[in-house]
Amino acid sequence: MVNTESSRLARPGRLGAYGTTVFAEMSALAAASGAVNLGQGFPDEPGPVEVLEVARQAITDGANQYAPGRGMPALLDAIADHSRRTYSQDVDPNSEILVTAGATEAIAASVLALCGAGDEVVTFEPFYDSYAATIELSGARRRVVPLEPADDGWAFDPEELRGAITPQTRMILLNTPHNPTGRVFSHDELALVAELCIEHDLLAVTDEVYEHLVFSGPAAPRHERLATFDQMRERTLTISSAGKTFSVTGWKIGWVIGPPFLVSSVTAVKQFLTFTNGTPFQLGVAAGLRLPDDRLHRVVGRLQERRDQLCGGLESLGWPVMRPQATYFATVDAGALGGTDARQFCLDLVQSVGVAVIPMTVFYDEQHRSSGNRLVRFAFCKRESVIAEALDRLAKW
Numbered sequence: 001m002v003n004t005e006s007s008r009l010a011r012p013g014r015l016g017a018y019g020t021t022v023f024a025e026m027s028a029l030a031a032a033s034g035a036v037n038l039g040q041g042f043p044d045e046p047g048p049v050e051v052l053e054v055a056r057q058a059i060t061d062g063a064n065q066y067a068p069g070r071g072m073p074a075l076l077d078a079i080a081d082h083s084r085r086t087y088s089q090d091v092d093p094n095s096e097i098l099v100t101a102g103a104t105e106a107i108a109a110s111v112l113a114l115c116g117a118g119d120e121v122v123t124f125e126p127f128y129d130s131y132a133a134t135i136e137l138s139g140a141r142r143r144v145v146p147l148e149p150a151d152d153g154w155a156f157d158p159e160e161l162r163g164a165i166t167p168q169t170r171m172i173l174l175n176t177p178h179n180p181t182g183r184v185f186s187h188d189e190l191a192l193v194a195e196l197c198i199e200h201d202l203l204a205v206t207d208e209v210y211e212h213l214v215f216s217g218p219a220a221p222r223h224e225r226l227a228t229f230d231q232m233r234e235r236t237l238t239i240s241s242a243g244k245t246f247s248v249t250g251w252k253i254g255w256v257i258g259p260p261f262l263v264s265s266v267t268a269v270k271q272f273l274t275f276t277n278g279t280p281f282q283l284g285v286a287a288g289l290r291l292p293d294d295r296l297h298r299v300v301g302r303l304q305e306r307r308d309q310l311c312g313g314l315e316s317l318g319w320p321v322m323r324p325q326a327t328y329f330a331t332v333d334a335g336a337l338g339g340t341d342a343r344q345f346c347l348d349l350v351q352s353v354g355v356a357v358i359p360m361t362v363f364y365d366e367q368h369r370s371s372g373n374r375l376v377r378f379a380f381c382k383r384e385s386v387i388a389e390a391l392d393r394l395a396k397w
């Protein structure tokens with residue numbers, strides 16, 4: 001038998017420090033203890049039946065082999081039409097789109113293709129957890145600009161963004177609407193990002209997986225696409241995901257839109273990560289993108305009811321909650337409830353009343369953990385009865 005202690009087999013893997021994600025850990029804890037799971041952000045209601053039915057039929061009809069490298073032609077055409085209809089953005093389906101294994105692969109292939117040792121990537125903190133790992137894998141360095149809780153949600157200091165850019169900066173990696181804060185970046189914020197990208201000749205990668213999950217109401221924000229800003233088209237990769245838009249997170253169908261030379265670079269990497277994936281699901285998503293807009297409005301309308309159910313319920317329990325403008329998530333200030341360590345607070349919550357949520361610390365750099373240490377993230381993309389049960393349990397806390 002090999003002595004794994006002394007053997008080279010024991011050498012830590014490239015991302016050894018990352019271990020299992022807290023999402024998997026909390027979901028496992030929730031499942032083992034029968035807790036209500038408001039941790040991981042996956043919907044527990046089925047997506048539009050038209051979308052599901054097309055994928056089912058595609059399997060029956062034999063669409064079960066490798067898709068072409070860039071994606072199924074029907075999906076590429078549907079993405080181009082959707083971009084034109086929704087953003088007045090003209091996209092060539094043959095050279096400016098790449099279908100990926102979810103947004104996660106789109107982000108990874110983009111960063112791995114375009115960044116390396118000596119480069120820096122600027123992103124906003126808290127950030128989606130795959131960003132840190134992906135930037136590290138590429139060999140580049142991460143520089144973060146803090147988003148801070150403010151009166152109207154969350155905001156960043158423009159000077160912090162300017163100050164984060166150095167001669168080594170290669171890319172700004174931006175997520176709007178933003179997970180975990182639910183922030184939709186404003187027109188002025190995006191204009192500043194565009195100005196800096198042009199001034200310093202930077203690439204922009206925008207993670208827009210929640211593009212269709214923006215809530216309505218007085219002073220509701222509008223999601224805008226950075227690539228449609230003047231002179232940004234040639235330097236921006238826009239990333240979307242069917243998982244979030246159509247409540248099919250298990251399908252892992254995402255895509256990148258960008259200028260041909262950038263999409264070719266990303267394709268070169270992507271082909272050796274997964275080559276292609278999800279042939280019948282790609283056809284289902286193509287049908288989804290062709291649904292009338294009111295079908296998507298119905299999905300986000302139901303989600304908004306769940307947001308109001310959860311946030312209203314937490315408020316009546318006296319829990320300080322920030323009502324998000326978009327996404328699946330609301331932030332609670334656990335510090336105001338006596339929680340000084342978000343992770344411990346989440347473990348206590350799951351053990352004492354059986355509700356699983358996510359400590360926001362996982363979306364912060366190690367050195368900035370204190371900023372997230374008072375905050376926890378609740379997912380409300382769950383059935384009405386599940387949220388009601390969670391609120392009943394939290395009332396006993």
Ligand SMILES: *Cc1c(COP(=O)(O)O)cnc(C)c1O
Binds near residue numbers: 104128207242
């Ligand atoms: C869910 C999510 C992703 C991953 O999307 P997949 O299509 O499931 O890979 C990427 N970015 C953000 C901000 C997300 O919330």
